[in-house]
Amino acid sequence: MPGDVTLRAVDLSKRYGEVVALDGVSLEARAGECLALIGESGSGKTTLLRCFNRMTDPDSGRVLVDGAEVGSLDPIALRRRIGYVPQEGGLLPHWSIGRNVSLVPWLRRMTDRAERGARALVLVGLDPAAFAGRKPRELSGGQRQRAAVARALAADPDVILLDEPFGALDAITRADLQETFLRLRTELRFTALLVTHDLHEAMHLADRIVVMRAGRVEQTGTPDDLRRAAATDYVRHLLERARVAS
Amino acid sequence: MLAAAVLAGCVPALAQERAGSRPVIVASKPFGESYLLAEMFAQLLEGRGFRVDRRPGLGATEIAFRAMQGGVIDVYPEYTGTGLLAILHRPPQSDPRAVYAIVSREFRGRWGVHWLPPLGFQNTYAIAVRRETAERERLATLSDLARASGHLRAGLTPDFIGRPDGLPGLAKAYGLGFRSVQALGPAVKYQALAAGTVDVIDGYSTDGLIAKFDLVVLRDDRRFFPPYEAAALVGPGLIRDEPGAVVALTELSGRLGEEQMRRLNRRVEVDGEPVSRVAASALAALGLVGASARPPVAAPSGGQGLGAYLWARHEDILRLTGRHLLLVGVSLGAAILVAVPVGLALERMRRGAETVIRGAGVLQTVPSIALLAFMIPLIGIGVVPALVALFLYSLYPILRNTYTGVRDAAPEAVGAASALGMTPGQVLRYVRLPLAAPVIMAGIRTSAVINVGTATLAAFIGAGGLGDPIAAGLALSDTKMILSGALPAALLAMLVDTALGICERMVSA
Numbered sequence: 001m002p003g004d005v006t007l008r009a010v011d012l013s014k015r016y017g018e019v020v021a022l023d024g025v026s027l028e029a030r031a032g033e034c035l036a037l038i039g040e041s042g043s044g045k046t047t048l049l050r051c052f053n054r055m056t057d058p059d060s061g062r063v064l065v066d067g068a069e070v071g072s073l074d075p076i077a078l079r080r081r082i083g084y085v086p087q088e089g090g091l092l093p094h095w096s097i098g099r100n101v102s103l104v105p106w107l108r109r110m111t112d113r114a115e116r117g118a119r120a121l122v123l124v125g126l127d128p129a130a131f132a133g134r135k136p137r138e139l140s141g142g143q144r145q146r147a148a149v150a151r152a153l154a155a156d157p158d159v160i161l162l163d164e165p166f167g168a169l170d171a172i173t174r175a176d177l178q179e180t181f182l183r184l185r186t187e188l189r190f191t192a193l194l195v196t197h198d199l200h201e202a203m204h205l206a207d208r209i210v211v212m213r214a215g216r217v218e219q220t221g222t223p224d225d226l227r228r229a230a231a232t233d234y235v236r237h238l239l240e241r242a243r244v245a246s
Numbered sequence: 247m248l249a250a251a252v253l254a255g256c257v258p259a260l261a262q263e264r265a266g267s268r269p270v271i272v273a274s275k276p277f278g279e280s281y282l283l284a285e286m287f288a289q290l291l292e293g294r295g296f297r298v299d300r301r302p303g304l305g306a307t308e309i310a311f312r313a314m315q316g317g318v319i320d321v322y323p324e325y326t327g328t329g330l331l332a333i334l335h336r337p338p339q340s341d342p343r344a345v346y347a348i349v350s351r352e353f354r355g356r357w358g359v360h361w362l363p364p365l366g367f368q369n370t371y372a373i374a375v376r377r378e379t380a381e382r383e384r385l386a387t388l389s390d391l392a393r394a395s396g397h398l399r400a401g402l403t404p405d406f407i408g409r410p411d412g413l414p415g416l417a418k419a420y421g422l423g424f425r426s427v428q429a430l431g432p433a434v435k436y437q438a439l440a441a442g443t444v445d446v447i448d449g450y451s452t453d454g455l456i457a458k459f460d461l462v463v464l465r466d467d468r469r470f471f472p473p474y475e476a477a478a479l480v481g482p483g484l485i486r487d488e489p490g491a492v493v494a495l496t497e498l499s500g501r502l503g504e505e506q507m508r509r510l511n512r513r514v515e516v517d518g519e520p521v522s523r524v525a526a527s528a529l530a531a532l533g534l535v536g537a538s539a540r541p542p543v544a545a546p547s548g549g550q551g552l553g554a555y556l557w558a559r560h561e562d563i564l565r566l567t568g569r570h571l572l573l574v575g576v577s578l579g580a581a582i583l584v585a586v587p588v589g590l591a592l593e594r595m596r597r598g599a600e601t602v603i604r605g606a607g608v609l610q611t612v613p614s615i616a617l618l619a620f621m622i623p624l625i626g627i628g629v630v631p632a633l634v635a636l637f638l639y640s641l642y643p644i645l646r647n648t649y650t651g652v653r654d655a656a657p658e659a660v661g662a663a664s665a666l667g668m669t670p671g672q673v674l675r676y677v678r679l680p681l682a683a684p685v686i687m688a689g690i691r692t693s694a695v696i697n698v699g700t701a702t703l704a705a706f707i708g709a710g711g712l713g714d715p716i717a718a719g720l721a722l723s724d725t726k727m728i729l730s731g732a733l734p735a736a737l738l739a740m741l742v743d744t745a746l747g748i749c750e751r752m753v754s755a
Contacts, residue, residue: 050665053665055664055665076667076668076669077667078667079664079665079666079667080666080667084662084665084666086658086661086662086665087658088658089658089662090658090659090661090662090663090665091659091662092656092659092662092663092676092677093656093659093681094680094681103663103666103668104666104667107666107667107668107672108667148662151666152666161665
C-alpha cells in the first residue's frame with residue numbers, strides 16, 4: 001500500500017522563548033498512510049502537525065509536502081489543499097452546516113461547492129437535506145465533529161491533518177467516529193496525520209505511530225513494532241499504562 | 247472621510263449665519279442677574295440698531311473670560327472683584343475705586359479687554375442663614391458666625407470654596423471653622439438651606455431669592471469681601487469693529503442702583519417673569535429703549551402645572567429635541583466611523599492597543615464641563631466644539647468593545663478558519679466581525695446613552711439642544727423649566743437605546 005513519500009519533516013526545531021517545542025524531529029508519511037503522533041501535552045505533537053500547513057514555521061529544519069518545501073509555498077494556497085480537523089470542530093457558529101462544509105471549495109472558487117459540501121456530508125453520514133440548513137449549535141457534539149471532518153474532505157485533499165479530532169467526545173460517539181474515519185480512509189485513500197493522546201485510538205486508526213516526548217521522537221513504528229519491542233522505557237511505560245503491551 | 251462629509255453636511259445647518267455687518271455677541275454667566283444684565287445689554291444694542299447674537303448662561307468666570315480672550319464673545323457682565331481676584335490673582339482690596347483702576351489698567355494692557363464704567367451697584371458675596379438660625383444663635387455679623395460656626399453646616403458653591411476671596415480667605419479673616427462644608431450648585435443651595443439640609447450658604451447681595459426665603463444676610467463687619475462692582479466687559483474685537491456698540495453700552499453706566507437691581511432680580515428669580523420682559527421694562531424705566539421684548543430662549547414656568555407648562559412649550563421642546571438629536575447623531579456617527587475601524591486596526595496590531603484604548607478611556611474621565619472649557623480657546627463656542635467634545639466622549643466604549651469583541655470572538659472558529667485557508671482579511675470579514683457585532687453594538691448603545699446625557703451640557707457653550715432649558719432653569723431655580731429639558735432628554739436616551747437594541751437584534755440575526 002505505501003507509495004511515495006507525501007509528508008516529510010527533517011530535523012525540525014522550534015522554541016517558544018525558553019520552551020523547546022521541537023528538538024530535531026524527523027518523520028515521513030507515505031501516500032495513503034495514516035501516521036499517529038502520540039505524546040503528553042507539551043510533547044510537541046501539535047506544533048509538529050501545524051508545521052505541515054504552515055500555521056507554525058519551524059526555527060530550523062525542512063518540511064516537505066509532495067516533495068515541495070512548504071517554506072517556498074504560499075501558506076494560504078497550501079492550507080486550502082490540506083484538510084484540517086481541530087479538536088473542538090471549529091465550525092463557524094454563525095454559518096449553516098452547508099456553508100461550513102463548503103468553506104474550502106468556496107475559498108478555492110470551485111463552481112460546484114454546494115454539491116461538494118453535500119457529498120462530503122453524505123460521506124460522514126449526515127443527511128444534507130436534514131443538516132445543511134442547520135446552525136452548528138443545533139447539532140450534537142458528535143454530529144458537529146462529523147461536520148468538521150466533512151469540511152476537511154469537501155475539496156478532496158490528498159492530505160488531512162487531525163488535531164485530537166475525537167478527544168472531546170464520549171466513548172460511544174468516539175467509537176462511531178473512529179469507524180467512520182477508517183471507512184473514509186479506505187474509500188478516499190488520503191494521507192493523514194493524526195494527533196492524539198490516546199494510544200488505543202492511535203493503534204486502532206494509524207498505520208504507524210510516532211511517540212513523542214519533550215520535543216523529540218522516542219520511537220516510530222507500526223502498532224505491532226511498538227507492542228513487540230518498545231524502544232525506550234518511556235514507550236514501555238506508556239504501553240503498560242494503556243494495557244496494550246503484549 | 248465619510249465622517250468629515252457628515253460633519254461638513256450638518257455643521258453649516260447648525261451654525262449661526264453671519265451676513266452683513268457682524269452681530270455683537272453678548273454672553274452671560276449662568277445665574278439670574280448675569281442673564282438679566284446681558285439681556286439688557288442686548289436689547290439696548292438692538293434698540294440702537296445693532297444685530298445681537300445672544301449666548302446666555304455661557305459658563306462661569308473661567309469659561310466666560312476665556313471665551314472673551316479667544317475673541318468668541320464681545321461683551322458680558324463681570325464684577326471688578328472677580329476680575330481682581332479670580333482673573334488677575336491679585337490680593338483683595340477694599341476700596342472700590344482702587345480695584346476698578348487696577349482691573350481696567352491690567353485688562354487693557356494684557357488682553358486689550360475694556361471695563362466700561364461700572365453700572366452703579368455692587369453685588370458682593372453675602373453669607374446667609376435661615377431667620378430661625380440667626381435668632382437661635384444670635385447672629386448678625388460674620389464675627390458672630392465665626393463664634394457659632396463649629397456646629398453649623400455650610401453649603402457653598404464650588405467656586406466660593408475654591409477662590410482666595412471665598413471660603414479660604416473668609417475662614418482666615420474671621421477664624422471660621424464649619425462643622426462640615428458641602429459643595430452645592432447655585433441652583434440648589436437656597437432650597438438646601440430652606441429645607442434645613444445646610445445652615446449657611448453663600449449668595450450674592452442682590453439675589454432675589456434672599457427675600458423669597460426670608461433669609462438673614464450677615465454683615466461683613468471686618469470688610470473682608472472686596473468690592474464687586476458690576477460692569478460691562480468688552481473685548482478688543484468689538485472696540486475695533488463696532489465702536490458705536492461700545493458707546494451704546496456705556497449708556498447704562500452708573501444707572502443701576504443696588505436696591506433697583508435686587509427688585510429686578512426678584513422679578514426674574516422669584517416671580518418667574520421672563521428675563522426679556524424684565525430687561526425691557528428696566529430699560530424703558532431708565533428711558534433708554536422703548537419696550538421691545540424678544541421671545542425668550544426658555545420661558546419661566548410661573549404658576550402653571552408641569553403638564554400645562556410642557557404642553558404650552560411643546561413646539562420649543564420638539565425643536566430643541568431635534569437639535570439635540572442632531573448633536574447626538576452627528577457626533578455618535580463620526581465616533582462610530584472612527585472607533586470601529588481603529589478598534590479593528592488595533593486588534594490586528596495588538597501591541598500598543600491597550601495604550602491607545604486607555605488613552606481614549608482617560609478622555610472619558612475628564613469632566614465634561616472641563617472638556618468643554620478646554621475647547622473654548624481652541625475652537626471657540628457653539629456647535630463645533632460641542633460636536634468635538636461629544637465625539638471624544640463617544641469613542642471609548644465603541645473602541646473598547648470593538649477591540650475586545652473582535653479579539654475574543656470564538657477563538658477555535660478563528661483558528662480553524664485560518665488553518666483551512668482563509669486570509670487574515672477574510673477571517674476578519676467573515677468570522678471575527680460578524681461574531682463581534684453584538685459586542686460592538688453594545689458599545690455603540692453605551693456611547694449613545696452617554697452622549698444623549700452629555701449633550702445637555704452643550705448648552706453651556708451655546709450649542710443649544712435640551713440643555714438650554716436645563717441651564718436656564720438651574721440659573722433661575724425653576725424646576726419646571728429644568729424638567730422641560732431633563733424629561734425629554736431622559737426619554738430620548740431610552741428611545742435611542744431601544745432603537746439601537748432593535749438594530750442590534752437585526753445585526754446578530
